[in-house]
Amino acid sequence: MEPIKTPMRWIPSLYFVQGMQFFVVMLIAGLMFKNLGVGNDQIARWTAVLGLAWAIKPLWSPFLELARSKKLIVVAMQYAGAAGLGLMALALHLPHWFGAAIVVLFLIAYASATHDIACDGLYMASLEPKRQATYAGWQGAFFNGARFFVTGVVLKLAGYLEGEMGVFNAWSSVFAMLCVLVAVLATYNARFLPGTLSTEHSDMTASGVSALLKEVIIDFFKKPGIWLAVLFIVMFRFAEGQVQTIGPLFLLEARDKGGLGLTTGQVADVYGWVGTGAFLVGSVLGGYLTSRLGLKRAMPLLVIAMGVPNATFYYLASALPQDMAHIGAAVGVEMLGYGFGFVGMILYIMQAVAPGRFQTAHYALGSGVMQLGFIFAKSISGDIQIAMGYQQFFAWTIGCGLPALLLLLWVPMPRAAAPQGEAVPA
Secondary structure (H helix, E strand, O other): OOHHHOHHHOHHHHHHHHHHHHHHHHHHHHHHHHHOOOOHHHHHHHHHHHHHHHHOHHHOHHHHHHEOOHHHHHHHHHHHHHHHHHHHHHHOOOOOHHHHHHHHHHHHHHHHHHHHHHHHHHHHHHOOHHHHHHHHHHHHHHHHHHHHHHHHHHHHHHHHHHHHHOHHHHHHHHHHHHHHHHHHHHHHHHHHOOOOOOOOEOOOOHHHHHHHHHHHHHHHHOOOOHHHHHHHHHHHOHHHHHHHHHHHHHHHOOHHHOOOOOOHHHHHHHHHHHHHHHHHHHHHHHHHHHHHHOHHHHHHHHHHHHOHHHHHHHHHHHHOOOOHHHHHHHHHHHHHHHHHHHHHHHHHHHHHHOOOOOHHHHHHHHHHHHHHHHHHHHHHHHHHHHHHOHHHHHHHHHHHOHHHHHHOOOOOOOOOOOOOOOOOOO
16 A cells, blocks of 8 residues: 555544543543532542443444445544534533533533444454554554543643633633644544545445344343353442542542542643553553463453552552652552553453354443443442542442452353463454
């Protein structure tokens, strides 16, 4: 392929937008609400509702096949996301700003979830298998690059502007800037993404898609041991969903209320720089370990690693350190463990749950179950934390990680262990 047509002309912008919209809803929104005075229970409950978009997206993903042009869907959803970000800038100035913000974030979430389906479909349709593998690493790099941008740059800017113009005006300005950025990237993608912006339809029918979706779901739940696997997936993320929701809010919480009392800018530093870097390192190390040991032998270590964030936040809530080096090191350990352990669930769904007649669709369903487990834990985390206080809450999450470890005695695993140095084939 000619250099001018290299996929690197569109993969970075495509997956950067995908990540940015996701992290704005699932991470930045909660931190913004905390600074605007919303309670932890409300933050946890409503961000959990928003997160359902990514959990249930497999239910409408087959219907996107009715349009052959994945590019059209991608660009349309990116412009919809840009419009939502612009509406967020306005919503924060309304009398009932919280309700308006939730409605707008709902729009952004479902546009983003639909975008995820179409952009992955576009990637697979535009590249042959060898090139898909070649550029797969760049997908994750730019998706997580968006995480760094949102936490390390956008959050840092918001913290600076909060001191200059007040919290509401600061976040309104930030969302206006993000609106412009996404609109520019959508315009770029409209030109450089492969495919056309035509509205040509496929030969599939809605009734045919519905019948296939029903068959896929029935086949999924007929798999041997599937209900035990579903329980394991849910319990794997039960503690994580609580800690990843309340942990950042604990960093912002005033010290007289049991938190660390960090500023928005300081949270941006520890999560955007230290946290993102540690998460990426942990993910690489977790993948390497699993490729060496095989999933069955590595899984106990991966489950234990998922408990590191719980223990780390319990330590922070007990010691309440004041120096940023101490706090930054703790967050680095937390995110290293999180990245290391999270690999286990992705590979478990890929290797133990997805294989079969509808491997791709069943991977999507398994991922949806995983997200539902996370959302359930997230939705109850605020109420539990308010009832217990931060220190006891983080102690509770340590206990919440134990059922997943116990389930390893019975949960179905891939039949063949990988030879040393090789990954188990999906």
